[in-house]
Amino acid sequence: MSETLLKLVGAKIRSARKAKGLSQEQLGEQAGFHLTYIGGVERGTRNISLANLERIAVALEMKAHELLQYHQEFGDLRNRNDALKEVIDLLANREDSEVRMATRILNEIFLEYSQKQK
Template identity: 45%
Template sequence: MSAFLKSVGERIRSIRKAQDLTQETLAEKAGLHYSYIGGVERGDRNISLETLEKIIDALGVLPVEVFQFDYADTEQEQVDKKQLVKALNSLLLSRNVQEVKLVHRLAKDILATIDEQRVQ
C-alpha cells in the first residue's frame, strides 16, 4: 500500500463522513460495490482515474478537495465544522437577501485575508 493511496483514501473517508454518507450510500451513488469503497478508503485499491472521478462526482466535490491532505480535518473537526455551518445557516435563514449578501461578502474578505497570511 502506498502512502499516496492511503492519503487519498483517508481524505475520501473524511469527506464521506462529513456528508453523513455510509460506504453503501457512496458506493450506490458512484455505481460501485460498497466493499470497493472500503478498499479505496483503506488505501488497498489502486483505483483508476475513471473510478476516482465517479467517487468525486458522487461526493459532489471538486477534484482538488480529494488531494488537500494538508487541510484534511480529523473526524471530530469535521463534525464540529458541520455543526457550526448548520448554526450559521440557521442564523442566515431569518435574514433578508441583502443581509445574507453582506455576510457572504464579509466572509469572503475575511477568508481572503486569512489565505494571504498563510502564503506569507
C-alpha cells in the same frame, strides 16, 4: 501511487463521505461501485484510477482535485494512529491544566470545522 498517498486519499474520501452522512454502501451506489471497492479505496488498499476518483467525487458533490488536497487536513501524518499517538505524546508530560486547555482548543477547532462543512 505510493501506499502513503493511497491511504491519505482514502482518508480524505472517508472524511468527505462521513461529513455527508453516507455509508460506504450509499456512496458506492451513487458512484456505481460495490461497497467493498469503496472500503478498499478508503483503507488505501485499492489503487484508484483517476476516472474512478472522479466518479466518487461527483457522488460526494466535490471536484476530484479536492480529494487530492489531503495535505491541508492530514499534513505529514501517515494515518489516524500516527495522529493520535502524536497528540498523546504531546500531552503525556503536561500539567492537568494544560491538558484541559488543549482539550478546549481542540473542541473549538472541531466546532469551527463542522460549521464550515455545513
